[in-house]
Amino acid sequence: MSTHRYHQHFTVSWDQLHRDVRELCHRLIERDFKGIVAITRGGLIPAALIARELNVRLIDTVCIKSYDHMGQGGLEVMKGVDHDGDGWLLVDDLVDTGKTARKVREMLPRAHFVTVYAKPEGRPLVDQYLTEVAQDCWIQFPWDMGIAYVEPLVDQVKR
Numbered sequence: 001m002s003t004h005r006y007h008q009h010f011t012v013s014w015d016q017l018h019r020d021v022r023e024l025c026h027r028l029i030e031r032d033f034k035g036i037v038a039i040t041r042g043g044l045i046p047a048a049l050i051a052r053e054l055n056v057r058l059i060d061t062v063c064i065k066s067y068d069h070m071g072q073g074g075l076e077v078m079k080g081v082d083h084d085g086d087g088w089l090l091v092d093d094l095v096d097t098g099k100t101a102r103k104v105r106e107m108l109p110r111a112h113f114v115t116v117y118a119k120p121e122g123r124p125l126v127d128q129y130l131t132e133v134a135q136d137c138w139i140q141f142p143w144d145m146g147i148a149y150v151e152p153l154v155d156q157v158k159r
């Protein structure tokens with residue numbers, strides 16, 4: 001995969017992310033979970049917000065890396081868990097090609113797997129997600145952004 005895959009950006013603010021995660025929690029409220037497994041690093045913040053809403057205190061991680069900014073490299077599992085996910089909620093920020101999800105599903109086949117955002121290729125691998133995003137769209141998360149000065153339009157256009 002290369003950056004050529006992405007032709008659009010979908011920028012998610014902290015507020016938007018918080019609203020989206022809360023909406024996802026509404027859809028999870030009837031279930032009981034032993035704990036949450038967050039897929040690092042992107043799953044950590046959604047997992048913390050979900051833990052707060054569902055009053056879950058037991059939180060574990062699967063530590064995995066597949067992307068270097070927009071370029072996808074090899075998949076590296078740095079830490080797993082010692083169970084098959086039965087009764088656990090598995091959380092990631094998004095599923096894109098599904099490569100990460102496929103690997104983690106192998107490790108925790110019985111977990112209930114949710115993501116906040118899902119692209120069509122990866123969507124079949126998760127049990128639930130909140131918002132679908134086009135395959136060619138790069139989701140820009142708030143932790144990767146900062147507030148910056150923007151030049152007035154007249155200076156941008158007329159200079």
Ligand SMILES: O=P(O)(O)OC[C@H]1O[C@H](OP(=O)(O)OP(=O)(O)O)[C@H](O)[C@@H]1O
Nearest residue numbers: 040041042066067095096097098099100
């Ligand atoms: O469906 P895929 O094509 O596998 O892509 C989705 C994964 O890629 C990102 O993680 P990344 O490996 O970039 O690491 P990070 O969570 O530490 O940012 C994202 O957080 C998902 O875990």
Ligand SMILES: [Mg+2]
Nearest residue numbers: 040041042043
């Ligand atoms: Mg990730």
